[in-house]
Amino acid sequence: MSRWLDIIENFLASLFSNIKLVEKGLLGLEGSYVELLTILALGLLAVIPVMVPESNRQRWRHVNQIFGIAIFIFVVFTCLGVFGMIRNFYRGLHEIGRENIIALYYCSVPVTILVTSLLFGPAFCGWICPTGALQEFSGFITRKWTVPWKKAGYPFSWVVLTMALFAAAVFLLWMYRLSMTRLFFIEDSSIYWSEVLIILLFILVFRMKQWDARLRRLRYLSFLIIVFGAIMSLRITSPVHFGFAKVYDPASFLSTVMVVLAAFTIPMVWCRYLCPWRCVIAWAAKHSVRSIHFDSSKCITCGKCGEVCDLDAVKNGIIDTNECHMCYKCVDTCPAKCFSIKDNWKK
Amino acid sequence: MRFFLITILLSISSVCGAHQWPALRGDASATSSIRYTGDEVLPEWHYSYKGNRRYETGMIVWASPALAVVAGKPMAFIGGYDQTMHALDLVAKEARWRKLTNGEIKSAPVVGTLDGLDVVVWGSSDRTVYAVAAYNGRQLWTRELIEASNTLGEAHLSSPFIHGDVLYITAFVYDKSLPRNKQKGVLYCLSLRTGTVIWTEQVSSGFLSSPVGFENGGRLYIAVCARRGLLSCYDVSESAPKLAWTFQMPHEVLGSPAVASDTSEPLLFLGSKFGNIIAINALTGKEVWQRMAGNWIDNTACVGKIDGQPVVFVGSHDYHVYAYDARSGELIWTRALGGEVFSVPSFFEVNGQPFIVVACLDNHLYCMDGRTGTILNAYYTGQPVWDKIAKGESVWGSASVFASGQNSVAVYGAFNAKVYSLPLFGSCSLQAMARSVKSLWVTLLMVFLIFTFLVLPLVLLPLRKSV
Structure with missing residues (x-):
């Protein structure tokens, strides 16, 4: 038994160590290991939900998720772990004034996610997050x-x-x-x-x-x-x-x-x-510029929106912003087109 | 009169022995070992000193020790979080002197020779460099590198590097007042005789490693790496430093460079927090080879010689020690230990046989065969003084070795606040392979109980409104 576990662990270790495809950070900030590609990739992936055509949105979303996994696991060196980002943000705040380059490195990812969430809603969760995608x-x-x-x-x-x-x-x-x-x-x-x-x-x-x-x-x-x-x-x-x-x-x-x-x-x-x-x-979703609106007058109470939501964030057309991942599954599935996406820049 | 007598005595002994420890890990190749040919037996010794300092999470506790034979006596010099430099007589098992500073001593001291007098030099977090006589701790000079101000943040002074009668040291300081935005990692060149600053050079705007020097073609070069991975090499042969080359490491660097300078082309080795160990041509700054460990390499590498061939030893947080051919980067051996190998291996030879000593986060110190990586001895060096640690942010002290045949000892400031002098080939009370798996299951059980009987009932309290 122990021998088999040994073999399995060694196999996994050899398979999952050194999985980065590059040896150095791409688009590194000169004189540091800060990767600008991380911020660029995050920003781009967060903008995609706004740009893709409605007709094939869910397919685009999965492509975006796969691209997110490929970029963040196989290419860039920056940690996108849900625990690490909080800790890194705290550390980054401490480094401001002490070593600004390192502060930039540690704060950039959480700040980018927060800013894009404030602009485009919590699309990070539904369109990018590798943990969510997995x-x-x-x-x-x-x-x-x-x-x-x-x-x-x-x-x-x-x-x-x-x-x-x-x-x-x-x-x-x-x-x-x-x-x-x-x-x-x-x-x-x-x-x-x-x-x-x-x-x-x-x-x-x-x-x-x-x-x-x-x-x-x-x-x-x-x-x-x-x-x-x-x-x-x-x-x-x-x-x-x-x-x-x-x-x-x-x-x-x-x-x-x-x-x-x-x-x-x-x-x-x-x-x-x-x-x-x-x-x-x-919190960012509540204050986001982009939100999903529900027109109850069109609703035929088919319940499809609730069925497709993996998070049970939609009930009878009412979207719980605490839970919504902005995946737009409900929007795309609704046969009566009750849902509409609105950008309110006055917020 | 007494001073002159001591000075004459020391001069004679120094000329006879000529032992020095001029760099962070003894020399540029970071072998961290020194030969002792005296007759006296180096006994096992567990030294502890009760300071009044409050310990912090993951703190350094002890920096690496510097070793020297002073007036015929094998001595270790070690500083730590208690702000004190301790001079330990390893034969008499007593602290010969202690020198209190006004800040933590986070980096290893060095031992140089000045007019035949052995001098211990170190930097303290009180922004000051201290130089004292190794024999009795008599102060020769002190130099405050950075002027104090109300808004100055904590200073980080590296280990010095001594060459001739000049010493090089780096310091990082920042200003807590944001409008001033002062962040400076500076390389200082000081006179070993007087402590006078000869020149300064701002290398980076961040933390700096200890400087390491090597000579080539009659010129002296100093390599220093910023924590953010920028490795810089300066030609310091003339009155002002001249930047020779820079190299960007892939990630954060906590250790210092090690140099194999007696190869046809001097090579410099440095590990990064992404687990890369990189060999760089020390004259051109071009990468020669790069290898990956399975986890961080957050300390310095060590370059030893086996059968005349330079070999790089490095520890990684993937629990392994690696030995690479220094010239080709070919893996010679790798050996798994019981925990993260946070320390720098020390390399030494006994009767032509190579050995390394390395400390590990499973609270053990290991003595290994340098040729094969076989574990020869393990010593249990106690639980850390802190109850939790932040790995990867502190560079804890590593062991140094007095190579004296079967009388060899490893000197190690462990993170249980004791300094150990442990016989490597004789009997030792700490020889053990202790390890417990119970604690993991106990904590899993505790989490189960707390979650089920405390957290869950609280979480399941009725909601005020439906979510």
Whole structure:
């Protein structure tokens, strides 16, 4: 058994270490490792939702997500991890006046995301975020089980329970392996987020309908822990971090696997319950220039908008800005064209 | 009269021994070892000093030690967060002297020779360079590099580099007053005799590594790297420094360059926080080869010689120590240890056999065969004084070695606040391979209990309004 785990881990380590395609940052700011390509790519990817034709918008969105993964995991060196960005922002603020170049490096990504979210709505979540994209693509695989489950109002399901059990088994087996071969530090704390994710899966199997909205409060707790950690100089790496950092980071890799497995069971589960960035993005979404408007007079109450939303952010045409990822699925699916996108520059 | 007698005694002993530690890790190649041929046995010693300093998260605790044989006595000089420079007599197991400064000592001291007198020089965060006699700690001079002001931020002074009767040191200082926007990483050239500043050169607007010097064609070059990855090399042979070349590293650099200067073309090695170890032609600044580790290399590399061939040893946060052929970059061996290898390996030879000593974040110090990477000994050096750490932002101290055959010792300021002098081949009380997996499962259980019985009930309180 141990030998097989050894082989699997070595295989994964060789597969996922050194996954960057370039050895140096492209478009580097002279005299530093600051990559202007990161800001440029983020800005461009955030503008795409505004530019693409309505007819093929969802296809464009997936292309954008794939392009985001390709750029941020395989090309640029900047961390786009949901934990790291908060911590980096805090560190960047501290570096202002001390070393401005490093301040620029650490602040640029979160500031770009916030500014584009204020301009174009929370399109980062729906169109760019690699963690979100991974979950969405994973969700495609188990759609034929999860969509009927959702339509039925999230009753107890043996299929979903089996998937949760499988995820838990993978987590425990992997943790057993890692505990024998690694020492863990504070920065590997994403394994605790994974543990909570597994516990949540079991809770949701039985109580999704009743507790879904309340459990989303956990994002605030997640945000507070990361901010507190940043203030206390604790580095906690997030899922998918290993992809940004050009390293095989076992804890971060395990967390990523758990996010993917959990997303098989419940679509966008990380974004729903644990993503700390959602708190900040939701604030930006509320004050965003771009928003989706619903014309209730046209509504034929077909319920399609709610069905297609992976986050259950739309109910009877009413969009919850705290949850919306600005993916425009509801807009594109509505047969009565009740939804319209408006840019209010007076905001 | 007493001073003259001591000076004469020291001059004689220095001429006889001529031991020096002129750079951060002993020399430009950062081997961090020194030979001791005396008869006295170097015993195991655990030195601790109760200062009144409050410890901070992930702080440096001890910088790397400098070693020297002073008046025939093997001594270690080590500074730390207690703002004090300690001079430790490794045979008598006593602190010969201590010198309190007004700031943390975050970088290693160096030991030079001035008119036969061994001199210890170091920089402190109080913006001052100190030079004292190695034997008794008598102050020779101090030099405040940066003038104080009400809005001045913390100063970071590097380890000095001594060449002849001149020393080079870098300092970074910033002004907390934003309108002034003063951010300067400056290379200083000082007289070792008087501490007078000969010239200064602003290298960057950020943190700087320790300067490392090498000679070629009768000219002296100083290489220094800014934290933001800009490696600069200066020709300092004349009255003013002249920029020879610059090289942009792919990412943040926390360590200092190491140089293999006795090859046909001198090579300079530097690691970055993206795990690259890069060999650069030290004369032209062109990349010669580049290799990747699996994680950060946030400390200096070390260049040793095995069978006459230069070999680069480097530790990475991917738990591995790597040995590369310095000329071709070919991987000779790699060895996994129990935790992140944050420290610089020390290289030394005993009876022609190469060894390295390296400290690791699994709280162990390892002695390894330099030829194969086989672990020969592991020493448990205690839990850190801080209960949490921010990896990758501090450059913690590394071990240095007194190579004395079977009597060899590693001197290491561990992050449990003790300075260890550990016999590498004799018996040692710390020899262990301690490791516990229980704590991980205990914390997982605790998270489960806290989440299930505290967080969940609070989260599941009724909502005021439907979301």
